[in-house]
Amino acid sequence: MATNYQPKVSEAQKEIDFDANTYQIELNTNHGRILLDLMPDVAPGHCANMIGLAKIGYYDGQSFHRIIGGFMIQGGCPQGTGTGGPGYNIDAEFNDTPHVEGVLSMARTSDPNSAGSQFFICLGAHTHLDNQYTAFGRTADDASMDVVRKLGALPTDAGDRPKSPATIESAKVIATPVG
Template identity: 70%
Template sequence: MSKNRKPEVDAAIKDVDYNKNSYQIELRTNHGAILLDLLPEVAPGHCSNLIGLARIGYYDGVMFHRVINGFMIQGGCPLGTGTGGPGYTIKAEFNATPHVAGVLSMARTNDPNSGGSQFFICLGTHAYLDRQYTAFGRTADAASLEVVRKIGNLPTNSSDKPLQAATIEKATVIARPKA
């Protein structure tokens, strides 16, 4: 099992305050920037987890290891295989957010409470995922969704791994005071 990064994540999110700030994550990839609006009103634990992992540099240099055109792009595995994680899991926060193009959701195994660091961004509408996977963000603008689609159109091998690298060069947390 991977080293447990939970203590680092917990330390990195001590100042997170959803009442005072709205939060975004910018994933700077080798295909362009993806700006994500987080949805703490429906999944605060997942949002805090992503913020913490981003702040400790967990996603820097990690690839989108699974790409299925028309379905989703998946990243967040430090091994690039879909088998790695942060050494801990978080509880599911199923909610009514529909899985439509641009929605950020937590990847998991058959166990609903097995999410950790791997996430996916939808390329289309997938209602069968609703209330089965934790949606906790969405692309903030058309340019970000276009980058997601660009990665989603990459040719892949038989294991859905892109033949051309799709790498998160840097994940940055943006906190903006609420008006």
């Protein structure tokens, strides 16, 4: 049975204050840095979840296990297969954010409330995902989007797995006071 990270995540979330701070997630990958701006105004639960997971080091050393050129790069599975998660699920927070290039969204199964730790970053506009998946962030700058595009261009096998390593070396939370 998978480890349930919920107690550690809940503890790490205690210091989150969306009114006092803006939050970013910095993914340091073996292909460069991806800085993500989180959007708690549309999906506070998903933002708090990713912040908590990043704070406990959950994403460190994981891979982008699924890459589909022109569509998205996906990471956050501890097994690197697309079948794992943190041992708990969070409820969907569908919103009006369009799934366009650079948007951060949560992966899930056919159950809308099955998201846990797996996320994806869009490589283009995909309106069929709108209001079906929870968008909760976006790339913060052009340099970050360049790294996402670089990862999205990696050769993959028939199962959309990258043929060369696409690794999240570390994930860090950046809190910036509002004002």
